[in-house]
Amino acid sequence: MPSNIDRKLVALDIDGTLVTYDEVLSDAARDAVAAVRAAGHHVVLASGRSLIAMTPIAAELKIEESWIVASNGAVTARLDATADTGYTLERVETFDPQPVLRMLKEELPHARYAVEDVGVGFRMTELFPDGELNGEHRVVDFEELWAGHVTRVVVRSPGETSDEFHEIAARLGFDDVTYAVGWSAWMDIAPQGVTKASALEEVRKELGIAAEHTVAVGDGSNDIDMLRWAGRGVAMGHASDTVRSAANEVTGSIDDDGVVEVLRSLL
Structure with missing residues (x-):
């Protein structure tokens, strides 16, 4: 188990990164997430999905206690198996639509x-x-x-x-x-100003993780700020040129399970 100084915050987009567009989470991705968590790193799901659309993915990954960033950063929650909903809301950002x-x-x-x-x-x-x-x-x-x-x-x-x-x-x-x-x-x-990156920065501070020990993987335009925020931002291989240019590196596509390569590199 790494010391808190060495622990990483690993922010993972869901659709097109962890899960295929046909809603498939591969065994390799599931195992890689479990291994990274077992090594003592913090895996934080960060998605444009609503919170109630993210909790089933967390359950499939057997993540029961962790931060979760939903609605592109507008909702931050902590998974809590003892709560009636399975989570507690930590931060909710709203506006007049x-x-x-x-x-x-x-x-x-x-x-x-x-x-x-x-x-x-x-x-x-x-x-x-x-x-x-x-x-x-x-x-x-x-x-x-x-x-x-x-x-x-x-x-x-x-x-x-x-x-x-x-x-x-x-x-x-x-x-x-x-x-x-x-x-x-x-x-x-x-x-205004609310993105996955803004929410993850608050989570990073709460966890006491150094900025350079943050990792983010994503594929969409809503991941650009997150990839720029991370100490190591990784774009999926099928991402657009704009998304890829925001990252430090590019991994394989969703069809190649590119996220698995990134997660295994942390072990």
Whole structure:
């Protein structure tokens, strides 16, 4: 077991990093995570997924006590097997979604919109395709999406490309929020300044881990800040050039179980 000075904080994205896009977690990845934890390092799942969509992955990895960063950094929790929910909320960052929702509705009147209710599910203007959002789904009028402050807004518009989403965001000048665009026409919007990196930095301080002893692995645009934050940022081999350029190194793709190579290098 390494001393606290030598212990690392290992931040792992889920989709496209630990788990395939078909929701498969390989035995090799599961074993590598277990070995890294057994060696005394802190494995922290960090995802754009909601908290209730992350806890099943933690359970599959047999992680019962650890920090977890959800909703692209807006929600930080500690896994706790003694809690009724299996976790305790440590930090929840929220914002008023009304201004950005009104602007987006002008640009994308036919898009689907949803806001997250932490630990419950989502309120949405219409149902999303099965499997895209977890928890309870409640269809509401558009104006009900800003009934209170929220951790995240999700915009889904199959008629647009990722590039077009970036162009819309740039044109609207999202000065008061942080946004991330997915592989498809999907956008996550979080409070200003809130990213996986901002949440992980707070976790790092709580754990007393040196900044140079942080490792992060990811594949998406929402991982860019996290890869830059880490002492050792590793991009998956299938990541875009923009994501790869934010990392210190590149590993194999999700099809090659690239994360396993990184995890084994820590042993």
